[in-house]
Amino acid sequence: MPSEFELIRRYFAGPTPQAVLGPGDDCALLAPTAGCELAISTDMLVAGTHFLADTDPCQLGWKALAVNLSDLAAMGAVPRWALLACSLPDARPAWLESFSQGLHRCASRYGVDLVGGDTTRGPLNLCLTVLGEVPAGAALRRDRAVAGDDLWVSGQPGLAALGLAQLQGQVALSEVLSMRCLAALHQPLPRVELGLELRRRLLAHAAIDVSDGLLADLGHVLERSDVGAEVFAAQLPSLPVGVDPGLARACQLTGGDDYELVFSASPDKRYELAALAAELDLPLWRFGRIVAATADRLTLLDETGQALAINGKGFDHFG
Known part of the structure; x- marks a missing residue:
């Protein structure tokens, strides 16, 4: 030895x-x-x-x-x-x-x-x-989101949590989906290239990585920037086929361990962000908007604009 x-x-x-x-x-x-x-x-x-x-x-x-x-x-x-x-x-x-x-x-x-x-x-x-x-002075930070910004997320949040759910016996995934989810869990790809381009091209106001859950980590941006957010469920990435939609949505919103980036950007950057997504071969999803601060900070809306219940807050070591 x-x-x-x-x-x-x-x-x-x-x-x-x-x-x-x-x-x-x-x-x-x-x-x-x-x-x-x-x-x-x-x-x-x-x-x-x-x-x-x-x-x-x-x-x-x-x-x-x-x-x-x-x-x-x-x-x-x-x-x-x-x-x-x-x-x-x-x-x-x-x-x-x-x-x-x-x-x-x-x-x-x-x-x-x-x-x-x-x-x-x-x-x-x-x-x-x-x-x-x-x-100096150019870092993306959590405290720069402003009302009117679009909210974006990269990749496919929720896959890592589905992979963990399978390992824990909570779900049986197809072979192809299992491979994707376990790869996301065990070998995440930090979005270094995306972060660099968002900063270099002045495309994002605020950003955070998704480690504890999409809504939980978005909540840190809202708190630090003293703003609120509306999240549109219908504009989130499509849920995997063949998985219980409730479980898949819970993994997507609160699962964590994805290491995708959530960021806010001015609406006039939509064309440039679409071009960047194609350039990096990385899906970027516009899934909400920043609004003035509210008591609850964050509202999840269905396709008709009705508020949905938010079950779970994301991972917390001491929660």
Whole structure:
């Protein structure tokens, strides 16, 4: 069994061309780009809470980094560096080889250097910290939505939650749909390219990634911007065929773990956003609008304009 430092050298150390000094010293040394602000985020993935004990380690390595990169995407930041702190119950070479392969594959896909971290023995717990760069004053934020904005969401929110529901025995999905949902759950694609283009082209006012549920995360934007929203159920992405519509809609609205982007934009940006969706080959759905703040903040409307009940609030570790 490898020692702590052999483990780091064998599975996690590697070239760090974007760093002045990478792993191996007390600190990494980084040189931010002139005129840029640093965007920094950290997330933990805990066995039994964020992933099942038998999750494929290669997929877990990808996801551990991808969910953090999604935070950078939501702010229009360019990913640059990452640090991994983890506790491991043991140092099984086969598991570590597979996990590190997934981690490095995700890092390579998004241009990230792994510049440091820490390992210790304990219950399986993965904590990634990511750093990105954004031109000073240009970051997408949660507090910039204004009344009159359209609301947009990328991709197909709800698939990851359906995949989890299948793993928990709550639903039986067709083979094709199961593959899509489990891929969304285990290997999410952070919408880095979308976030960068929304920021570069000045297309979005406010943005957030969907980690705890579409309505829950939209609620953070509404609170920070002191506005309300009307969500039109008929304009949300089509629900998967062959699944109970109530379950599918609940997964879409409150399921979480999608890592899509929700953003607000002026109505005069609709043509440009349609062109961007085609350019990125990524569906963008206009599903609501920002309104003046109301007591409830958010209203879900059916195709006739009647208010629908909202069941569930999204994921909350302490809720």
